[in-house]
Structure formats: structure tokens, C-alpha cells
Amino acid sequence: MPVEHAALRELAAVLHPGAEVVEVEPLGPDAAGAADQPKALGYGRPLRVTLRLPEGRIARFVFRLQAANEFGHDRRADRAEAALLAFDLFNRTPDHVPALEVGAIGPGGALIRLGGAGEFWLATGWAEGTLYAEDLRRIAREGTAGPLDLARCEALARWLVRLHAGKLDDPAAWRRALRDLLGHGEGIFGMVDAWAGGAPGAPPARLRAIEERCLAWRWRLRERAGRLSRTHGDFHPFNLVFRPPGPGEDGTGFTALDASRGGKGDPADDVTALSVNYVFFALDHRAAWPQGLGALWRRFWETYLAGARDPGLLEAAPPWLAWRALVLASPRFYPGLSAAARDAVLSLAERALDAGRLDPGAAEELLGKEEGG
Numbered sequence: 001m002p003v004e005h006a007a008l009r010e011l012a013a014v015l016h017p018g019a020e021v022v023e024v025e026p027l028g029p030d031a032a033g034a035a036d037q038p039k040a041l042g043y044g045r046p047l048r049v050t051l052r053l054p055e056g057r058i059a060r061f062v063f064r065l066q067a068a069n070e071f072g073h074d075r076r077a078d079r080a081e082a083a084l085l086a087f088d089l090f091n092r093t094p095d096h097v098p099a100l101e102v103g104a105i106g107p108g109g110a111l112i113r114l115g116g117a118g119e120f121w122l123a124t125g126w127a128e129g130t131l132y133a134e135d136l137r138r139i140a141r142e143g144t145a146g147p148l149d150l151a152r153c154e155a156l157a158r159w160l161v162r163l164h165a166g167k168l169d170d171p172a173a174w175r176r177a178l179r180d181l182l183g184h185g186e187g188i189f190g191m192v193d194a195w196a197g198g199a200p201g202a203p204p205a206r207l208r209a210i211e212e213r214c215l216a217w218r219w220r221l222r223e224r225a226g227r228l229s230r231t232h233g234d235f236h237p238f239n240l241v242f243r244p245p246g247p248g249e250d251g252t253g254f255t256a257l258d259a260s261r262g263g264k265g266d267p268a269d270d271v272t273a274l275s276v277n278y279v280f281f282a283l284d285h286r287a288a289w290p291q292g293l294g295a296l297w298r299r300f301w302e303t304y305l306a307g308a309r310d311p312g313l314l315e316a317a318p319p320w321l322a323w324r325a326l327v328l329a330s331p332r333f334y335p336g337l338s339a340a341a342r343d344a345v346l347s348l349a350e351r352a353l354d355a356g357r358l359d360p361g362a363a364e365e366l367l368g369k370e371e372g373g
Contacts, residue, residue: 007111008049008063014113015061015100018054025050027062061100070172075262080104087115127255129244132156133237136277139292140285148251152242153296154303155252156274161307164267166230174225177265178218181323188214188319191326199331200339202346210322210346213353217319227267227316233260235270236324237277267310268317272358275300276324279348279363283341289367301360317358318349325349 005024012019027046047063064086066079073079083102090099103113135152139145145153181187192211198204221227232239239257243249261269278297282289305313326349327333329342348366352358 007105007109008047011063011101011111012049012051012061016051016053016059019051019059021049022052022058023050024048070176072176074172074176084114127241127243127257129241129255131238132240132242132254133277135242136237136281136293136296139296140281140288143285143288143292145292145295149296150299151250151252152254153299155254156240157300157303158307159254160232160235160267160270160274161304163232164229164270164308164310167226168228168230168264170228170264171225173262173264174228175222177228177261177269178221180261181269181319182214182218188323188326191323191330194332195330199329199342201342202329206346207326210326210350210353213350214319214322217353221266221316221319224312224316227312228264229267230263231261231265231267232256232270233263233265234258235273237274240274266316266320267308268313268320268358271300271304271313272317272321272324276321276328276345276348279367280328280341280345282367283344284338286367294364294367297360297363314357314359318352318356321352321358322349 005021008024009021012021025048027048045065045067049061049063051059051061053059064083066073066082068074068079073082087099087102090096101113101115103111103115106112132152135149139149183189188211192207195202195204195207198207235256240254241257242251242254245251245253275297278293278300282293285293325345329337329345331337344366348362351362
């Protein structure tokens with residue numbers, strides 16, 4: 001978004017009251033000009049603003065905009081993070097050029113100052129209804145999935161089919177999705193780091209082995225950019241609210257919460273985020289598997305696979321399943337989880353990583369172990 005000189009004059013008046021803007025000069029990534037290998041790319045789009053102060057002295061400041069690129073700056077939120085981090089850091093670093101102000105460009109090119117701001121906030125609408133997690137808790141207790149439960153499961157699967165049909169041609173976004181899967185603070189590395197010394201059923205050596213296998217999967221999937229789709233990014237039962245049915249409605253209408261990770265990724269992200277919870281809610285309620293949570297697991301996969309017609313989905317799913325398994329098994333999120341349940345959900349992910357694909361039948365074997373003796 002271009003910056004009007006009038007906006008720069010207003011900023012100059014705040015930084016240096018009474019100053020006159022004399023010149024606004026774009027700066028390249030290698031303003032000094034190296035002799036043989038000038039730098040071709042920079043992360044910002046800086047302008048040098050020259051001022052004449054009231055007493056006649058010349059002063060200068062640099063106005064910086066973040067440039068969108070594939071180095072983790074492709075989302076507006078990334079660029080906001082970079083600007084805020086610079087403002088927080090520059091003035092704490094010895095002998096560093098000072099940070100004078102930070103802000104955003106508002107309507108009409110106006111500059112909104114944020115230097116005095118604290119934490120950022122977001123206001124959203126309110127979704128009336130019941131969290132899908134409450135449905136799964138009830139089924140775990142009662143052991144049976146009724147017709148409405150199966151219909152809701154199908155509705156979620158069909159919704160994902162429609163969402164994932166929006167394929168995207170953006171190889172950089174595909175590589176970012178894989179990179180974030182591993183290296184983001186909310187991804188696999190971040191989940192493992194938050195475990196500290198491990199937990200019963202998941203010693204550090206086991207976590208390290210899962211990490212290492214997932215890193216190999218990044219390279220296995222890296223050139224499959226044709227899989228990039230619109231995604232929700234955090235499609236789990238605590239982010240799905242089923243609305244109270246109105247006249248003529250069947251109770252399968254829902255509202256999604258907290259779309260994440262830029263809305264671009266592998267469909268396997270969303271399908272594993274939801275489906276692994278059918279397993280998770282059954283781990284300490286195994287009698288609820290055959291006619292309850294297992295029935296939902298089977299119905300979800302049947303509905304999604306038939307509708308999506310994505311032959312590569314099960315082959316792409318293992319590292320995404322591993323990530324979600326690490327979240328569910330984490331003592332930070334579920335401190336009361338038994339060691340046996342933690343072991344079981346990680347075993348499901350390990351089996352898929354080692355087999356080279358997610359086999360929906362593996363959950364049947366996993367949940368039938370104790371049931372069958």
C-alpha cells in the first residue's frame with residue numbers, strides 16, 4: 001500500500017515538531033552498492049525522509065514497510081510481527097539505530113501509531129450452540145452414536161470436502177505449510193519442547209524419534225505442491241459449535257471457530273485434526289468404540305474419502321497425524337491423560353509414519369487390543 005507524503009509529514013511533525021519534509025527517497029536493499037555482488041533482495045521497502053528542523057538543521061529518519069515474500073513474510077500477520085519485534089528490540093540493543101515509532105497504514109493512507117500499545121486483541125462474533133467435544137464426551141460415556149451423531153459426522157466430512165476442493169497454485173505457501181508443521185512454535189518442534197522432560201508413556205527418546213521421522217516426511221512431501229488447498233487449520237472438536245436447530249433444520253448446522261495457519265495447507269491437516277479425536281475420546285472408554293466413537297471414525301473416513309477423491313491423502317497424512325497426536329498426548333494440554341492412553345495415541349502416529357501411509361483400520365486394531373484381551 002503506497003504511503004502518501006501527507007502522512008509522512010504528519011509523522012515527521014510528531015517525531016520532530018515544526019519540521020519540514022525536504023525529500024523522500026526510496027532505499028534499495030544494497031544502498032551502498034557492493035563492488036561485485038550487490039544484494040538483490042531485502043525484507044523491507046524503506047524510505048529515507050529528510051527534514052529541515054525549525055532551527056535550520058537537517059535531520060533524517062527511515063520509514064520502513066515490510067515486503068511480502070516467501071521467507072516467512074507472506075502473511076500480513078507475519079509482517080506485523082516483524083515490525084513489532086523490531087520496535088521492541090532495537091532500543092534494547094546497545095549501539096543500535098533507535099526505533100522511533102511503529103504502526104499500521106489506515107484508511108486513505110493515514111498512519112496509525114502503535115508505539116504505546118500493549119498486547120493486541122481481537123473481537124469476534126458469538127456462536128450459539130454446543131461444542132462438538134460435548135457430543136464426543138457424551139458418546140464416550142454412553143457408548144453409542146445415534147442417528148444425529150452420525151449425521152453430524154457426515155456434515156463435518158462433507159464440509160471439509162467442499163473446503164478442500166479449493167486448490168491453490170502457490171508453491172511457496174506449500175513449503176511454508178510443511179515448514180510450519182515441523183518448526184513453528186505450535187507445530188511438532190514446539191509441542192515436543194513444551195513437554196520438557198517427557199511424560200509417562202513418552203520419554204524424550206521416543207519424542208526425538210517421532211521428530212526425526214517427521215523431518216524426513218517434510219522432504220518426502222516437499223515437491224507435492226499440487227496438494228495445496230484451502231484449509232481451516234485447526235479443525236478439532238473444541239473449534240466446532242453445532243447450532244440449535246431452527247425451523248426446518250436437522251441439527252447438523254455448525255459454526256467453525258479459530259481458523260489458523262493462513263488457511264492454506266494439506267487437506268490431511270484438517271482430516272487428521274478432527275478424526276484423531278474419535279480415537280482420543282475412546283482411549284479411556286474403549287467400550288464406547290464399537291458402536292460409538294469407532295462408528296464415527298468409520299463414517300468420517302468413508303464420507304470424506306468418497307467425496308474428496310484424493311488418492312494421495314492417506315500417503316500425505318502421517319506427519320500431520322503425528323503433530324495432532326503430540327498435541328493430544330501432551331501433559332501441558334491433557335495433564336490427566338493416563339500413560340496407556342498417551343502411549344496408544346502416539347503409537348497410532350508412529351505406525352503411520354513407519355508404514356508410509358495412514359491406515360484407517362489401524363485404529364480398529366488399536367482400540368481392540370484391551371477389548372479383546
